[in-house]
Amino acid sequence: MISYAIRRTLYMLPLLLIISLFSFALLQLMPGNYVSRMKMNPQFDQKTIQAMEEYYGLDKPFMTQYWFWIRGIVLRGNFGISFATGLPVFYTLFMGDRLLWTLIISLTTMLFTWLSAIPIGIYSATHQYKLSDHTFTFFGFLGLSIPNFFFALVLLWILVAGFDVGKYGLGVGGLFDNRFIGTPWTLAKVGNLLWHIWPAWLVIGTSGMAGLMRYMRGNLLDTLALPYVRTARSKGLTEHVVVYKHAVRNAINPLVSMLGMSLPGLVSGSLVAAIILNLPTVERAFWTALLDQDQYVIMGGILFFTLFLLIGNLLADFLLAAVDPRIRYD
């Protein structure tokens, strides 16, 4: 088990290297660079722009730039400096509590998704083809099909135009009302956070709910059709015990490995919602870097997201093996 974990972790290194090379190459294919935008400013002398390109090393060939970057990481643990802020890339990406907020928002959203999708999946399976099953499925797919940005905007608009929440001193978007930003934690502040975070749960959560719900429904239906469930029923057990004690436990197993797979989604996958709902996430900082073509911040972000993806896959493998005794590490 331990040697398997070590081996898998070591495999990650060449993979990260290859991914970084490809990403760096893709970045070079993007037209222009960090200083391109300044070129259109009439106040700038073109010589200043050239000097800036040299200063940032953007005039060097692609492989040279890549080599300097990798060498910095290996020799000095230096992942580069952000052109825009002049600070180390990870500082620029994680500044503020971005990393913490990203994890809080994602974890609570995931909790919301699972806690609502699993019971609904069970309910749908036990009420197959009834009106309630169709209704849940309909809303599940509605959530999946509405684009996040549109859903988020409509939700905020309803709060403002429909409920006029400003009248009660409540704000929309962001994590807190104006008066709570940067103040010490109090109970009122926590309450305010809850008021601001539920739209994020709803917007981001509903997009993943339909899939999970259908998985649970399908798995449970398969399980309910197995002979051992018939045996349990014929023993005279109540329907409640049959479903929850015998069927659900087995039906939920395959979903466990999905938990690991959803790890990368914790740090990425909610960009659009983060922009509309104005959430301070790592992804938003990454997106800003993409807009600015802040090269090394983009690379730092890619490495970070890749690492999460790889760890997520590893975790999924472990979890799968943990719940399914037929899988061996070798």
Place this chain on the structure above:
Amino acid sequence: MKKFVLIVASLVLVFSTFVTVVGQGYTKEPADAKIITLGVAGTAYASLHPGVRGGTFYASSISGPKKWNDVTAHETSTTMCTGMMLRGLTTLNPITLAIEPELAKSWDVSKDGLTITFHLRQGIKWSDGQPFTADDVIFTYNDLYLNKDVKTDTRDVLQLPDKSFPVVTKVDDYTVKVTTAVVFRPILASLAANILPKHALAQDVHKLNPKVPAGNFNTTWGLSTPPSELVGMGPYIVSSYTPDQNIVMVRNPYYYHYDSNGTQLPYFDKYVILIVASQDVSLLKFQNGELDALGIRATDVPILMPQAARKHYNVLVKPDVPNYGTTWVGINQDIGLKEGTHTDLRALFRNLAFRKAIAYSIDKQTIIKNLFNGLGVPQWSPVSYLSPFFAGRDSYGGPVTEKDAVIFPYDLKKAASLLDSIGIVDTNGDGWRDYKDGKTVEITLTTNSGNTLREGECLIISNDLRKIGLKVTFTPVAFNTLVNQLFSSTGEMILLGLTGGPEPNNGANVYRSSGGLHFWHYSGKTDPTEVEKQVDQLLKEGVSTLDNNKAFAIYKKYQLLLASQDLGLVYLVNGSFTYAYYDKVGNAGVSSPVSTPSANGGITDICYFK
């Protein structure tokens, strides 16, 4: 490990609350305080009112600052904050747009126009209570702006036409002399550049402190600097910054502006900028009462208008006050010159009659009506409508009458006959106009993708040009691709915009035949046309007189010449300046509290809560 340390460091940064250490303020009004004559008849501020102190004002910005260093900043998200913390020797009056004293209380210009002696305000202090003196001015110019070790855009602004720089010397503690090698009229505007505190920054400059590495100043006052270390002269000082959430600025107790009642400005205790990534959400936040004022788009006006009275806010639309800057279709007269291709197209683009035909085909009224909700003005000059030098005015800063305007009214018949007159006609009956050899004229019109306003303009224009038989194809491309096309002279017709301001010479880099942004005819550098030679001459004359009325006459000639005889850029329309504010904000009705048509900070320091 390093990553872990960085993560921990960034978490610590946010959890610790920074409180700016600011001094106690003046015990009495300094003798040299700058008096803002609010409500005083006969002054620029006559229609405004002295206010009362107190309250927190909420504004919004689409992105946060990238650093706190005003000298090395390039982006408005940074300068909107640093601009509130700092002040320059001179400034542009927000109402009249005239240059007026700021940190300098007055100045004398020598007879030859080469030396300006600035008399600085005495007894005023930095936000930490340290006195402001000539040393700060000398430090800012000689050790920062004119120091090659410092990466700053301001150096380009200070550069004189002969490529030299002004020489700034100290006469005494409160007198500074600025000498230029040639007479340069815009120098007073250039000297509005912000002054920085020597006592707080000198140790970070390699030139003054060789112990710090070269280039050290470029990363000084970065976002990792606690706001408590920042020192300024402006109305507000940053007190805390929460990334992606807000910037809190507090009143500078040593601000030297007082109103006519003797009340120290600014009126607001705090000025908070919420960072809101989406303009649509800013609009919702304004409607929800979370923002006190907001710069809005023409398309937001009909959304806000119906609720205005009920929700107690105002939507201010000034149809005759357009934003600064220009939008145009550039016709590349050097297309294929380097590659030896596009001979026919190049000859066509170089024909003035063709460029006039394009100008006649642009339906500015439809563009204004459909894309700007009727809120915009047609544009015809390279100089911004609001500039005192705009040729539509009668005199320097006079009323806009458009008496001499060179306007090409929308007239497709005239455009078609102009094309006929130069032999561009449909010879083979396929509906498209052809060159003399029978080959169809094909033109690509480009703009940056994602800008819906520009894409809409391109669609209207290409549609009209196709109506007169020109086979124009519209293809939007990424902004940077477009910039590459401009600089490599590979684009055909490009629709884009440039920023502008009151000073016409700021466009010199664009309109001078050797200018770095003269992208529609780069070959003008070695082989200028007669019109370009005249334009170059007028630009030179415009800066070498200190008499604004003389300069106006020169720039008027320059604008009429470009609009009627050059047409390298065919101008489109300019959206009106619109903003919304709540009734409770006093003094907001004359000028915007949050931004001006030039996108600079608004008149926040003289607004108040009623």
